[in-house]
Amino acid sequence: MGEARWFLGISLHFDHEHGITTLSQAKFAADVTKRFGMDNCRPRKTPQDRGTILYKRTEEDEPAEDTPYRQAVGVLLYLARVTRPDISYAVNQVAVHASDPSKAHWVAEKNIFRYIDATKSMSLTYYRTTTEPHVRVYTDADWANNEADRRSVSGSVIQVFGSAVSWQTKRQRAVSKSSTIAEYIAVDDGVDEARWAMSLVVRLMKLDHVIPIPAMIGNKSTIKRLTNGRNSDAQKTVDCKFFSVREAVDNGELELAYCPTNVMLADMLTKALPTTRFRELRKALGVCEFTAGVGEVLEHPA
Known part of the structure; x- marks a missing residue:
């Protein structure tokens, strides 16, 4: 039957000589930008400008009733989840307002399409390597910087043998009273996903021992408290997350390490960044220009 070339609309390209595998949704990206009238539009270098704040629509704001806002959110979420972590934060921000969007929200959504149209040949790239550790998780939180509601944003990236296999941007459910609490929540979310990745690696490699997962965290205070301190927050939900991570550290599942901002991969998933x-970070996450067989990628067999 030969090698798979397409899977659920994703183009697969294998370079066995150099040990490179690429996953591309260029055809899907081209189709959806055309579907929403955003093909051949003015390009953007990033999906969202720094400092963008999307407020909840008020009675004074013009509704986006005559736009395909919700349908657009759906296709953007699919792209962000499968091969385009670089749009994850921007898509999360517009998805929050899907139930009652304003024209300002629609403009923000179109900006994402403008970026996608300019970068549709970008692909998610994996390199053959035996890099240790098998699984690594990066977690970060942008604490209370959204003036619209002061809810923090969590971000996490899971790497397997040095390549990103899972990522998420998540708006925290409640307002965190400190950056440390916001980080607890982000770490807990990321660790859950990392455990899943490690369980898969253990089964595939038939390992018979526990390999600690390095958790790269951007807040030293969080690491100190999770390692040998106590949670000072009385909120039960936060307390449970704190002790869940502490338990993983104590039983050898997790190793906490400080990650400076300049190498924090999850930074892209928590805020809009300068170009x-x-x-x-886009390159560090493996999202690169696909230079081999672009024409082939844009032509689906059916």
Whole structure:
């Protein structure tokens, strides 16, 4: 039967000589930008400008009733989840307002399409390697910087052998009273996903021992408290997350390490970044220009 070339609308390209595998949704991206009238539009270098705040629509704001806002959110979420972590934060921000969007929200959504149209040949790239550790998780939280409601945003990236296999941007359900609490929540969310990745690696590699998962965290205070301190927050939900992570550390599942901002991969998933920084993290996450067989990628067999 030969190698798979397409799977659920994703183009697969294998370079066995150099040990490179690419997953591309260029055809899907081209189709949806055309579907929403955003093909051949003015390009953007990033999906969202720094400092963008999307407020909840008020009676004074013009509703986006005559736009395909919800349908657009659906296709953007699919792209963000499968091969395009670089749009994850921006898509999360517009998805929050899907139930009652304003024209301002629609403009923000169109900006994402403008970025996608300019970068549709980007693909998610994996490199053959035996890099240790098998699984690594990066977690970050942008604490209370959204003036609209002061809810923090969690971000996490799961790497297997040095390549990103899972990522998420998540708006926290309640307002965190400190950056440390916001980080607890982000770490707990990321660790849950990392455990799943490690269980898969253990089964595939037939391992018979526990391999600690390095958790890269951008807040030293969080690491100190999770390692040998106590949670000072009385909120039961936060307390449970704190002790869940502490338990993983104590039983050898998890190793906590400080990660400086300049190498924090999850930073892209918690806030809009300046162009240079955005491009650095995009490349670090494996989202690269697909230079081999682009024409082939844009032509689906059916």
